[in-house]
Amino acid sequence: MNILEEFYYGNVNPQEKCFQRKSEYAAFVKIVSENEEKLSAYLGGEEQHLFSQLMNAQSEILDTETRERFIEGWKLGARFMIDTFLVPRYTPFSGTCEE
Numbered sequence: 867m868n869i870l871e872e873f874y875y876g877n878v879n880p881q882e883k884c885f886q887r888k889s890e891y892a893a894f895v896k897i898v899s900e901n902e903e904k905l906s907a908y909l910g911g912e913e914q915h916l917f918s919q920l921m922n923a924q925s926e927i928l929d930t931e932t933r934e935r936f937i938e939g940w941k942l943g944a945r946f947m948i949d950t951f952l953v954p955r956y957t958p959f960s961g962t963c964e965e
Contacts, residue, residue: 880936
């Protein structure tokens with residue numbers, strides 16, 4: 867299959883990334899996860915609900931920012947392709963070395 871078919875069938879996911887378990891990134895993910903669990907266990911009732919709403923809102927913000935950056939990157943790549951293949955460009959070179 868070509869890349870468009872792969873994308874159509876859901877085999878291309880630009881957000882899906884793996885990371886090394888011993889990386890600095892993994893350490894930060896672990897800190898966030900552990901602290902979220904501790905806060906969830908510590909908070910009760912209304913506080914837990916507020917914390918949950920906060921985490922959900924943060925996730926929505928991140929998803930929106932990621933989506934918009936993906937779209938802008940895609941558009942920039944498309945502009946590069948248009949400029950490369952469709953926009954005529956003056957060049958002083960003839961392409962041959964003959965005089």
